[in-house]
Amino acid sequence: MVKCVKSQNGSSLIEVMVALFVLAIGMLGVLAMQTRAIQMNQNSAQYSQATTLAADIYEAMLTSPSSPGSYTINFDDAIPAAPACTASTSECSPSQIAAWNKHHWLTNVQNLLPGGEGQIEASGDKEYVISIRFVTGYDKDTDEPVYEQVDLDVRI
Structure with a gap:
């Protein structure tokens, strides 16, 4: 009587393939987590x-408390030109100092933040809201920029 022995060939190869598939899925998860981080x-x-830029312009506003109203500006306004009185031989008026501070502040906001824009609004008697918005991404459907905004409520 002849015994026929049947054995399974290739089962260990399938186990290795399944293990590699599970490992690949795990690596994709780690990659996605790293990208999000x-x-x-x-x-x-x-x-x-x-926040640092908002604090900078607030400190500049505190240096000239007699004219904080000259610091107001909207998101849509152009960056004011730097006044010519910045040389050491000339003196600046409070409104010229405010124009110089706004010019440098808005230039920094645009240069340091993607799509950065700044706004300073009067919200009451000697109360102001300093707002900075910047682009954090783009909408998948419309390809429009998605803005985040930081607001700092201050009192002069």
């Missing part, structure tokens, strides 16, 4: 930069 780190840096 980098994006959140960049957003955090942008928020920090916007």
